[in-house]
Amino acid sequence: MSSVVESTxxxxxxxxxxxxxxxxxxxxxxxxxxxxxxxLKVRKGTIHAIVGENGAGKSTLMKILYGVQAPDxxxxxxxxxxxxxxxxxxxxxxxxxxxxxxxxxxxxxxxLENVVLGAEKLHGIGDAARAxxxxxxxxxxxxxxxxxxxxxxxxxxxxxxxxxxxxxxGAKILILDEPTAVLVPQEVTELFGHLRELKSEGLxxxxxxxxxxxxxxxxxxxxxxxxxxTVAEVEPGTVTARQLAELMVGSELPSAQTEESTVTDTVMxxxxxxxxxxxxxxxxxxxxxxTIHAGEILGIAGVEGNGQxxxxxxxxxxxxPTAGRVLLEGSDITEASVRExxxxxVGYIPEDRHRHGLxxxxxxxxxxxxxxxxxxxxTNGMLIAAAAAKAxxxxxxxxxxxxxPSILVTAGSLSGGNQQKLIIGxxxxxxxxxxxxxxxxxxxxxxxxxxxxxxIKAARREGMAVLLISADLEELVGLSDTIKVILRGRIVxxxxxxxxxxxxxxxxxxxxxxxxDEQMEAGR
Amino acid sequence: MRLDARRIGLGVAAPVLAxxxxxxxxxxxxxxxxxxxxxxxQVLFRAPLPRQIVAIxxxxxxxYLSAVAVAIGFKMNLFNxxxxxxxxVASFAAAVFAxxxxxxxxxxxxxxxxxxxxxxxxxxxxxxxxxVTRGVSEVIGTIMLNYIATYLVAYLLRLAAVKxxxxxxxxxxxxxxxxxxxxxxxxxxxGTPKEIYGLAVLAIVVxxxxxxxxxxxxxxxxxxxxxxxxxxxxxSGVNVKKMIVASMVLSGAxxxxxxxxxxxxxxxxxxxxxxxxxxxxxxxxxxxxxxxxVGMAFAAVxxxxxxxxxxxxxxxxxxxDRLVLIIQGIIVLSVVIAYEVVRRARLRLEQGRVAKExxxxxxxxxxEEVAA
Numbered sequence: 001m002s003s004v005v006e007s008t009x010x011x012x013x014x015x016x017x018x019x020x021x022x023x024x025x026x027x028x029x030x031x032x033x034x035x036x037x038x039x040l041k042v043r044k045g046t047i048h049a050i051v052g053e054n055g056a057g058k059s060t061l062m063k064i065l066y067g068v069q070a071p072d073x074x075x076x077x078x079x080x081x082x083x084x085x086x087x088x089x090x091x092x093x094x095x096x097x098x099x100x101x102x103x104x105x106x107x108x109x110x111x112l113e114n115v116v117l118g119a120e121k122l123h124g125i126g127d128a129a130r131a132x133x134x135x136x137x138x139x140x141x142x143x144x145x146x147x148x149x150x151x152x153x154x155x156x157x158x159x160x161x162x163x164x165x166x167x168x169x170g171a172k173i174l175i176l177d178e179p180t181a182v183l184v185p186q187e188v189t190e191l192f193g194h195l196r197e198l199k200s201e202g203l204x205x206x207x208x209x210x211x212x213x214x215x216x217x218x219x220x221x222x223x224x225x226x227x228x229x230t231v232a233e234v235e236p237g238t239v240t241a242r243q244l245a246e247l248m249v250g251s252e253l254p255s256a257q258t259e260e261s262t263v264t265d266t267v268m269x270x271x272x273x274x275x276x277x278x279x280x281x282x283x284x285x286x287x288x289x290x291t292i293h294a295g296e297i298l299g300i301a302g303v304e305g306n307g308q309x310x311x312x313x314x315x316x317x318x319x320x321p322t323a324g325r326v327l328l329e330g331s332d333i334t335e336a337s338v339r340e341x342x343x344x345x346v347g348y349i350p351e352d353r354h355r356h357g358l359x360x361x362x363x364x365x366x367x368x369x370x371x372x373x374x375x376x377x378x379t380n381g382m383l384i385a386a387a388a389a390k391a392x393x394x395x396x397x398x399x400x401x402x403x404x405p406s407i408l409v410t411a412g413s414l415s416g417g418n419q420q421k422l423i424i425g426x427x428x429x430x431x432x433x434x435x436x437x438x439x440x441x442x443x444x445x446x447x448x449x450x451x452x453x454x455x456i457k458a459a460r461r462e463g464m465a466v467l468l469i470s471a472d473l474e475e476l477v478g479l480s481d482t483i484k485v486i487l488r489g490r491i492v493x494x495x496x497x498x499x500x501x502x503x504x505x506x507x508x509x510x511x512x513x514x515x516x517d518e519q520m521e522a523g524r
Numbered sequence: 525m526r527l528d529a530r531r532i533g534l535g536v537a538a539p540v541l542a543x544x545x546x547x548x549x550x551x552x553x554x555x556x557x558x559x560x561x562x563x564x565x566q567v568l569f570r571a572p573l574p575r576q577i578v579a580i581x582x583x584x585x586x587x588y589l590s591a592v593a594v595a596i597g598f599k600m601n602l603f604n605x606x607x608x609x610x611x612x613v614a615s616f617a618a619a620v621f622a623x624x625x626x627x628x629x630x631x632x633x634x635x636x637x638x639x640x641x642x643x644x645x646x647x648x649x650x651x652x653x654x655x656v657t658r659g660v661s662e663v664i665g666t667i668m669l670n671y672i673a674t675y676l677v678a679y680l681l682r683l684a685a686v687k688x689x690x691x692x693x694x695x696x697x698x699x700x701x702x703x704x705x706x707x708x709x710x711x712x713x714x715g716t717p718k719e720i721y722g723l724a725v726l727a728i729v730v731x732x733x734x735x736x737x738x739x740x741x742x743x744x745x746x747x748x749x750x751x752x753x754x755x756x757x758x759x760s761g762v763n764v765k766k767m768i769v770a771s772m773v774l775s776g777a778x779x780x781x782x783x784x785x786x787x788x789x790x791x792x793x794x795x796x797x798x799x800x801x802x803x804x805x806x807x808x809x810x811x812x813x814x815x816x817x818v819g820m821a822f823a824a825v826x827x828x829x830x831x832x833x834x835x836x837x838x839x840x841x842x843x844x845d846r847l848v849l850i851i852q853g854i855i856v857l858s859v860v861i862a863y864e865v866v867r868r869a870r871l872r873l874e875q876g877r878v879a880k881e882x883x884x885x886x887x888x889x890x891x892e893e894v895a896a
Contacts, residue, residue: 316759318758318759337761337763338758338759338760338761338762338763339761339762339763340761341761342760342761343761348759350759355753355755355756356755356756356758356759357756357759358753358756359749359752359753359756360752360753361752361871362748362749362752366745369745370749370756370760371759371760371761372760373742373745373746373749373760373761373762374742374761379742382741382742382743383740383741383742384739384740384741384742384744384745386740403882404878404882405877405878405881405882409874409877409878410871410874412871412875413871413874413875413877413878413879414878
């Protein structure tokens with residue numbers, strides 16, 4: 001049906017006014033620059049994809065565009081008109097609608113009730129509204145029935161209701177935040193059909209994702225964000241998934257040089273046949289086998305969301321695998337609690353330090369106890385040894401170059417890099433035998449990054465076994481002794497970092513070349 | 525502990541601000557209602573009489589125990605709305621036990637207090653278990669248990685009641701003289717024959733234990749960590765389900781103590797005239813005192829003061845003593861807002877201060893390098 005209306009502007013149509021133009025957008029949060037000098041040009045009547053790894057600043061950018069947060073610098077223009085967005089209400093008035101990744105629907109209400117909620121003034125709450133919903137549903141081919149109860153509907157239907165909700169409020173520019181994250185492949189195909197339909201009706205769609213094959217399939221233009229700034233604008237016809245992956249992870253940073261191998265024969269951590277069931281459809285982790293020796297850094301490469309987070313949670317004891325075993329120096333820790341695993345000598349640098357690594361409103365010295373509440377020098381039997389813990393914190397601050405005026409300030413007042421150095425210092429101070437490091441340099445500045453790399457290398461020299469999970473290929477290649485690639489919960493390839501190209505890694509990470517399985521054979 | 529003037533200043537600012545706002549709003553309400561503003565404040569701000577001082581301390585004792593029970597839950601974002609039910613079930617159990625006089629004198633009192641703590645803990649445990657096993661919100665669970673407690677105790681009281689000659693009141697067996705806790709006389713100090721509950725000492729002990737456990741022990745650390753960030757606590761090895769059950773049990777045990785000063789120092793039995801609603805007043809006191817052992821003591825005294833002096837409102841100013849409930853309500857509302865405002869201000873101030881101090885540091889480093 002979309003072939004009938006192929007009147008969408010082609011790339012040659014350069015004079016058409018831009019639906020959205022952001023220039024020089026910068027947003028700082030205490031300690032981090034979330035966005036810096038963002039440039040974004042979205043043509044009217046196109047599907048524009050914004051890609052970038054998690055934490056690259058996509059969500060902040062979208063919040064700015066939807067009026068949830070105000071930029072510190074830069075300008076926003078909608079349809080050529082400069083505009084200041086103070087709240088989502090302003091954004092909606094300007095014709096911008098947002099479909100969030102997590103649906104915001106009341107299950108026990110009907111579709112009609114959900115759609116009119118908060119927009120009662122537009123068409124009332126009765127037959128006029130019902131007629132409008134039917135009209136929109138037919139016009140855009142959304143197949144939404146106003147009187148269905150939301151609780152009875154599937155994920156795909158709910159997403160269409162969310163889209164209809166923003167259309168109902170008069171949106172001409174739709175922002176979809178990772179819309180395919182919750183869908184099965186058939187639903188993704190359907191969604192893309194709907195997006196093309198919206199486009200053919202002259203609407204503009206901004207599509208946020210890190211799934212590169214999907215982006216290439218549906219987008220007219222692609223903007224790549226890395227480390228908070230826009231680094232490239234590409235047309236899908238001219239790039240491959242691999243090239244896009246490279247743009248996403250970048251390579252502009254000081255390189256992490258490998259030193260001579262310190263790998264020993266002693267197996268420290270071993271996972272065999274680890275499986276983890278997801279919420280229904282597929283296994284989140286599927287037959288994971290891996291071994292890390294003392295003095296070895298095992299890097300796990302993969303596009304975000306392919307099971308890395310779950311792998312860490314299983315090793316740390318935060319989740320129980322549905323099958324398989326986890327062995328720490330030969331002893332089974334599959335059923336052990338987080339505390340037992342930490343006491344047994346597993347250090348943990350979590351992916352999201354604010355959620356999992358720190359108590360932001362507690363002082364540094366209490367944060368230095370966190371995770372090691374049962375270990376010296378922090379505790380003395382059942383009591384907290386405050387003086388010893390404070391002395392230890394001061395030592396960590398000095399030894400790991402944590403820039404802070406005092407160990408009594410709250411963790412939240414430090415910059416991201418210094419928070420991370422505190423966490424690493426805390427974990428290293430307990431001389432762990434295994435270190436699980438998830439994205440250890442995410443969101444930290446280049447200087448802190450180099451320092452953190454040195455710390456991880458030092459840990460390897462001291463005979464620690466390190467599991468390094470990262471989306472930064474430079475980091476993985478530079479630090480690891482072995483790199484394994486995870487895709488859809490399975491280890492699909494293994495590489496020697498000395499003889500691997502970025503292209504090979506990118507291909508295995510995205511499964512774009514379809515040779516993933518062969519490489520796994522070769523890797524053995 | 526280092527005393528930081530700015531920190532304490534910010535800490536005291538919030539409650540003072542809240543109380544000021546409450547007085548202002550109450551004045552507005554009085555004006556709208558056409559009540560004599562001046563007369564009302566004259567009654568409420570009068571220096572309490574000696575007997576009133578004793579009554580304030582006694583009331584504060586009970587409120588403080590209740591506030592501590594609530595605060596144990598608050599500290600880990602657990603809303604134990606059920607202190608009310610817990611202390612009534614516990615008081616009843618203790619009254620029945622002590623009334624049986626199986627044990628002599630002091631032993632009877634001590635064991636009865638333990639019985640009260642265990643009963644309160646068990647009653648709270650139900651809500652805790654429902655939460656961790658069935659995902660029932662502790663708010664709903666404890667509210668429901670409050671209702672159940674009311675009717676269960678009323679029913680059991682009927683069975684356990686002892687008929688007193690010439691009285692319609694139903695109550696448990698009156699405690700013998702040797703099973704009562706004597707009061708503490710302040711006659712030498714302020715010249716009133718009224719006595720402070722002997723078990724006021726219990727409130728002080730509970731306050732000290734509360735402070736010690738929360739800020740000095742590993743358990744307290746885990747509890748505070750869970751309240752500050754459940755995700756970070758899990759990653760640090762805290763078993764959150766266990767902590768929920770443990771803090772509900774502790775909260776319930778503390779709630780069990782609420783009725784003890786009344787039982788052993790005033791009523792000597794559990795009857796249908798027993799004071800209700802102490803659990804809810806405790807929540808207000810815990811909020812105003814910011815779950816801080818000393819802060820809650822001040823808050824409890826303020827609550828007792830307002831309650832006692834409001835008795836004179838009807839006679840001296842012709843205004844209902846219920847006015848005090850309005851004042852207390854506004855204090856609690858403004859205090860919640862004021863604390864949030866102060867909390868944010870404090871974080872912003874600190875971030876700014878750290879950034880400023882660090883901006884000054886590199887130059888110093890560079891100077892040191894040059895010197896070296």
